[in-house]
Amino acid sequence: MLKVCIIGCGGIGTYHLGHLVEYGDLITLDGFCDLIPEKAEGFAAKTGSGKAFTDYRVMLDEIVPDAVFVCVPPNCHGAIEDDLIRRRIPFFVEKPLSVDLAQAREIGRRVEEAGLITAVGFQCRYDMLAAPVRAFVRNNEVIYINCTRFGGVPDMPWWRVKSMSGGQLAEQTIHQLDYIRYAYGEPETVFSMAARGYIKEFENYDTDDVSVTVVRFRSGALATIATGCYALSGEAFDSKTTYSTRKKRLDMYLLDRADIYGEAPGEETSAVGDLVVKGDGSLSAANGGAISVKHTGDPGLLCDRTFLEAVVSGDGSKIRSPYADALKTLEFAMACNKSMDTGLPVRVGE
Numbered sequence: 001m002l003k004v005c006i007i008g009c010g011g012i013g014t015y016h017l018g019h020l021v022e023y024g025d026l027i028t029l030d031g032f033c034d035l036i037p038e039k040a041e042g043f044a045a046k047t048g049s050g051k052a053f054t055d056y057r058v059m060l061d062e063i064v065p066d067a068v069f070v071c072v073p074p075n076c077h078g079a080i081e082d083d084l085i086r087r088r089i090p091f092f093v094e095k096p097l098s099v100d101l102a103q104a105r106e107i108g109r110r111v112e113e114a115g116l117i118t119a120v121g122f123q124c125r126y127d128m129l130a131a132p133v134r135a136f137v138r139n140n141e142v143i144y145i146n147c148t149r150f151g152g153v154p155d156m157p158w159w160r161v162k163s164m165s166g167g168q169l170a171e172q173t174i175h176q177l178d179y180i181r182y183a184y185g186e187p188e189t190v191f192s193m194a195a196r197g198y199i200k201e202f203e204n205y206d207t208d209d210v211s212v213t214v215v216r217f218r219s220g221a222l223a224t225i226a227t228g229c230y231a232l233s234g235e236a237f238d239s240k241t242t243y244s245t246r247k248k249r250l251d252m253y254l255l256d257r258a259d260i261y262g263e264a265p266g267e268e269t270s271a272v273g274d275l276v277v278k279g280d281g282s283l284s285a286a287n288g289g290a291i292s293v294k295h296t297g298d299p300g301l302l303c304d305r306t307f308l309e310a311v312v313s314g315d316g317s318k319i320r321s322p323y324a325d326a327l328k329t330l331e332f333a334m335a336c337n338k339s340m341d342t343g344l345p346v347r348v349g350e
């Protein structure tokens with residue numbers, strides 16, 4: 001049995017805890033740490049196992065865990081990973097890896113050097129749409145991608161300060177950036193613009209209300225990515241990613257469905273052929289002739305389980321988002337932020 005600890009017992013820590021309690025065949029939950037004692041104590045009370053801590057170093061010394069989930073805000077990374085690497089403890093860390101790209105690069109270098117198993121909270125890569133979307137992209141020449149993500153301002157105070165969260169694009173829309181990398185390929189250059197001044201209801205609000213990014217991929221194809229946190233209702237904008245080819249397109253609604261236009265339902269399509277849908281998914285003709293692939297369930301369950309099984313076996317090859325790969329997604333997001341600041345196109349990874 002792996003001894004597992006959680007650092008950061010807030011919103012996403014609670015999400016992971018909900019998965020980890022299902023894995024009694026593989027792990028024991030031994031320690032929970034949060035700067036706010038009641039949060040860690042709440043985790044211990046919920047599980048009926050494990051001890052609450054306010055200092056993660058004390059927890060690591062006392063428990064000596066086999067794996068740790070790091071669920072702290074974007075500006076709280078650095079020292080925690082440093083301690084985990086020194087102690088050679090495999091870790092799962094939430095996105096974005098940091099608000100400081102140089103810091104994340106250094107952590108990434110040391111993770112590689114130590115040969116440590118890591119995973120990052122890009123759980124969407126484990127959804128039921130990944131296989132058909134990747135097959136569509138593999139078998140059709142994508143020329144243009146259009147990605148939109150719109151929503152409101154989350155409750156956490158740190159989220160509203162760009163130096164703490166990285167801003168909406170780096171904190172939230174990074175899921176879409178990561179999925180586009182996973183499904184399609186690597187970005188080469190970005191040019192982003194942002195606007196502020198529409199959201200007036202928060203005193204400490206200091207981030208972009210909306211941003212638009214133009215991307216050129218290494219393949220030569222282009223994308224536009226628009227994201228905003230000004231929306232007060234779902235009527236304000238429709239969030240989706242379209243992969244467009246000369247004759248077909250695929251519209252993906254994250255964690256919901258992918259609609260493929262231009263492929264007849266009866267046709268032996270590459271996308272459908274690659275689809276792995278068990279009892280809880282479905283495939284049907286819908287939306288005026290589009291083939292609709294449904295996602296159901298929580299991909300985070302598989303995401304967390306894959307990491308834990310990798311720690312047990314010592315083989316990290318099934319982890320879809322190890323630290324080194326997530327670092328590339330952070331470089332993508334931070335290039336956009338740099339472009340917003342400078343007003344100039346930025347090459348990703350520089």
Ligand SMILES: NC(=O)c1ccc[n+]([C@@H]2O[C@H](COP(=O)([O-])OP(=O)(O)OC[C@H]3O[C@@H](n4cnc5c(N)ncnc54)[C@H](O)[C@@H]3O)[C@@H](O)[C@H]2O)c1
Pocket residue numbers: 007008009010011012013033034035036039054056071072073074076094095096121122123156171
């Ligand atoms: N993968 C996803 O879909 C997803 C969803 C939500 C949030 N997140 C990410 O998870 C991270 C945390 O978000 P959240 O919503 O849980 O925030 P949160 O504010 O609800 O919780 C973070 C917790 O970390 C604690 N913390 C901070 N520094 C600490 C330290 N050194 N030691 C112990 N505890 C510490 C805080 O006290 C807080 O309770 C963010 O990076 C966010 O982007 C990911």
